[in-house]
Amino acid sequence: MLGATATPAERRRAFREALASGRLLQFPGAFNALSAMLIAEQGFDGVYISGAVLSAELGLPDVGMTTATEVSQRAATIARNTSLPTMVDADTGWGGPVNVARTVQTFEDAGLSGLHLEDQEDPKRCGHLEGKSLVSTDDMLIRIRAAVRGRRDPDFVICARTDARAVEGLDAAIDRAKAYVDAGADMIFVEALTGKADYERFRAAVDVPLLANMTEFGKTPLFTATELADLGVNVVIYPVTLLRLAMGAAEAGLAEIRSAGTQQGVVDRMQTRKRLYELLGYDEYATFDARLANFRKEES
Ligand SMILES: C[C@](O)(C(=O)O)[C@H](CC(=O)O)C(=O)O
Numbered sequence: 001m002l003g004a005t006a007t008p009a010e011r012r013r014a015f016r017e018a019l020a021s022g023r024l025l026q027f028p029g030a031f032n033a034l035s036a037m038l039i040a041e042q043g044f045d046g047v048y049i050s051g052a053v054l055s056a057e058l059g060l061p062d063v064g065m066t067t068a069t070e071v072s073q074r075a076a077t078i079a080r081n082t083s084l085p086t087m088v089d090a091d092t093g094w095g096g097p098v099n100v101a102r103t104v105q106t107f108e109d110a111g112l113s114g115l116h117l118e119d120q121e122d123p124k125r126c127g128h129l130e131g132k133s134l135v136s137t138d139d140m141l142i143r144i145r146a147a148v149r150g151r152r153d154p155d156f157v158i159c160a161r162t163d164a165r166a167v168e169g170l171d172a173a174i175d176r177a178k179a180y181v182d183a184g185a186d187m188i189f190v191e192a193l194t195g196k197a198d199y200e201r202f203r204a205a206v207d208v209p210l211l212a213n214m215t216e217f218g219k220t221p222l223f224t225a226t227e228l229a230d231l232g233v234n235v236v237i238y239p240v241t242l243l244r245l246a247m248g249a250a251e252a253g254l255a256e257i258r259s260a261g262t263q264q265g266v267v268d269r270m271q272t273r274k275r276l277y278e279l280l281g282y283d284e285y286a287t288f289d290a291r292l293a294n295f296r297k298e299e300s
């Protein structure tokens, strides 16, 4: 009830401890607070907050048009409603070094547990599309150092994403990742790898936690959790999965109403009112304030 029971500091500590355990942590992407609550209820390790999803939610392509304020407000709403650690996509950090430092502080204040910054040039794009261009390694090091300087809670995780695999090749991507770690990155997001051999090379070369992106319709095969754990990956995100599932169901439902003139045929695919109320914890609110108890008569 009333959102997270753990403080942001406790969640950051828990995230650090979970990372140190070496086991694979699964972070599905939440498209709103309610989906984050579902992720927690289903026993996942954390919640990912995707730039692609937030831009789509605003009706925009994922090309860096969102503002730090828009993302932090939405991220804060999600973080407030889960006791799990939350990782947010900070794209290219929204500007130069001082902006990046401020971005880190904004996300700390928003209750997040960590963020990732990528080495693309603006306008950035989805890491699985063609035509990406990167900033130089030196410029990315400036970004990372600025993020580290801005951080006030040492448990806040600063993850550096490299998009270099698809642009400069595997060796260059590994060299960049090592330099990013030397500059203070706590974790490396290895974007758009093409197979297990790529992960093996990264794992052997880099000794901080690795994050794998299991986005659908991209360059990376959809490896299972067991496969990723065997590769030594520490965090796996499923960034857009819930949005894609929900939008697929919404499209089918709208088509059904248009063709049948009623939603009756798709009611059995819906989350029921009862499940929604369970997830939102209506009963706990009713216990907190007896005047709310009459909500409980709904059974379907
Ligand atoms: C992880 C990602 O940065 C995101 O914003 O969720 C995207 C996901 C996607 O577009 O499928 C990415 O660039 O991989």
Ligand SMILES: [Mg+2]
Pocket: 050, 051, 052, 062, 089, 091
């Ligand atoms: Mg993104």
